[in-house]
Amino acid sequence: MTTAPEPVGFTSPAPPPGCPAHAGGASLPRRIFGPEAENDQQQLYARLRAEHGTVAPVLVHGDVPAWLVLGHRENLDVMRTPSRFTCDSRVWNRQLAADSPLLPLTAWQPLLAFADGPEHARLRLAVTDSLDLFNRQSLRRYVTRYANQLVDQMAGRGRADLVEEFAEQLPMMVLTHHFGMSEEYGPKLVEAVRDMTRGSDTSVASNRFVVDTMSDLVARKRVQPGNDFTSWLIGHESGLSDDEIRExxxxxxxxxxxPTANLIANTLRMVLTDARFRGSLSGGQMTLPDALEQVLWDHPPIALLPTRWAIGDTELGGHAIRAGDMLLLGLEAGNVDPAIRPDLTASMHGNRSHLAFSAGPHGCPGQDIGRAIADTGVETLLGRLIDIRLAVPEDELRVVSAWISRRLHSLPVRFTPPRTPLPEQR
Known part of the structure; x- marks a missing residue:
């Protein structure tokens, strides 16, 4: 077992205190999440693997040291062993600045994402029970209705940006409805959530807007409960406090x-640009769920999760991990681990062992809802825009790295304006 060697990077910062690679005379990590790294994430993963193996020391925003988990097996090891790697960020051996863009996703809050053991089980039960109350048939009807509304808004022009006008809008329309909120909240919440997960200088303020909005929602539903997710959390037998409900x-x-917005955008891109998908879908050899599954392998909607810390001194991937060190779950990196995918062009249809929704006790409890929104939304759009096609050369499409995810910046398309759907179709 070795302490971390000098990592691959692009610029050398001043040595930060508490760096996980400081021991034994090893060189300090360098910043790896700068513009050069973001332009070719796959190349970055390959360089880090060649230099360090399945786990690599890195620096994130503010030169904060962490370990990026690159291996598929190693990611599962971290996800499935809460006795070694906790979600409780209070054990972290770092103190962040008050305006750090890491805070919205790493600052401890009274919610299941930062809990383990019995407390995690109590909080997760409230969420899963409430999610189970979603009527899946009704959910798909609402997705279809909102997807048709969005198509109606763009249909007459014969052109659209499917990221801005569809993928970014549909999930929030569905979620706000099922939270018991009016549609007017949607656009501002879209902007705030996207800013939070980008890790921008304004992410703390955006997080505050989301928190305040959720606080107001809880207060309203305490007085006037309804048939919605918020009211179900309030009334759950776990007895969540208002702070717990809000968070x-x-x-x-x-x-x-x-994740759902990114999944919709990435699926539409692959359907429009990848001959395997376009041909198979039109020829009936591949279902849309098959296409979604391939996208979850190749372009997981969340690239990494900054949600684990070492409880004690341990070992992972041949590196000495110290108590309190932060580990970044590399979902995208693990999905392309050569140990499990030596041929990245091979079809992964029917294989759900990808890391897109995490695994273990903290696996995503609402993944089937996200799949349903993406599947139904994309199917509705493709069913109405029959001859949809890219409006720009494929090499002009740009992917933007945004802290925990990689987003398609835009997806310009052209199509023949469709007929207006009958009222009963909406």
Whole structure:
């Protein structure tokens, strides 16, 4: 077992205190999440693997040291062993600045994402029981209705940006409805959540807007409960406090929106640009769920999760991990681990062992809802825009790295304006 060697990077910062690679005379990590790294994430993973193996020392925003878990097996090891790697960020051996863009996703809150053991079980039960109350048939009807509304808004022009006008809008329309909120909240919440997960200088303020919005929602539903997710959390037998309800609403909103928006955008891109998908879908050899599964392998909607810390001194991937060190779950990196995918062009249809929704006790409890929104939304759009096609050359499409995810910046398309759907189709 070795302490961390000098990592691959692009610029050398001043030595930060508490660096996980400081022992034994090893060189300090360098910043790896700068513009050069973001332009080619796959190349970055390959360089880090060649230099360090399945776990690599890195620096994130503010030169904060962490370990990036690159291996598929190693990611599962971290996810499935809470006795070694906790979700409780209070054990972290770092103190962040008050304006750090890491805070919205790492600052401890009274919610299941930062709990283990019995407390995690109590909080997760409230969320899973409430999610189970979602009527799946009704959910798909609402997705279809909102998807048709969005198509109606763009249909007459014969052109659209499917990221801005569809993928970014549909999940929030569905979520706000099922939270018991009016549609007017949607656009501002879209902007705030996307800013939070980008890790921008304004992410703390955006997080505050989401928190305040959820606080107001809890107060309203205490007085006037309804048939919605918020009211179900309030009335759950676990007896959640208002703070716990607010934070779980925030968590569910962010975890439900960001991955689903990215999944819709990435699926539409692959359908429009990848001959395997276009040919198979039109020829009936591949279902849309098959296409979604391939996307979850190749372009998981969340690239990494900054949600684990070492409880004690331990070992992972041949490196000495110290108590309190932060580990970044590399979902995208683990999905392309050569140990499990030596041929990245091979079909992964029917194989759900990807890391897109995490695994173990903290596996995403609402993944089937996200799949349903993406599947139904994409199917509705493709069913109406029959001859949809890219409006720009494929090489002009740009992917933007945004802290925990990689987003398609835009997806310009052209199509023949469709007929207006009958009222009963909406």
């Amino acid at each position: 779980h609403l925030r968590l569910t909103l962010v975890a439900g929106y960001e």
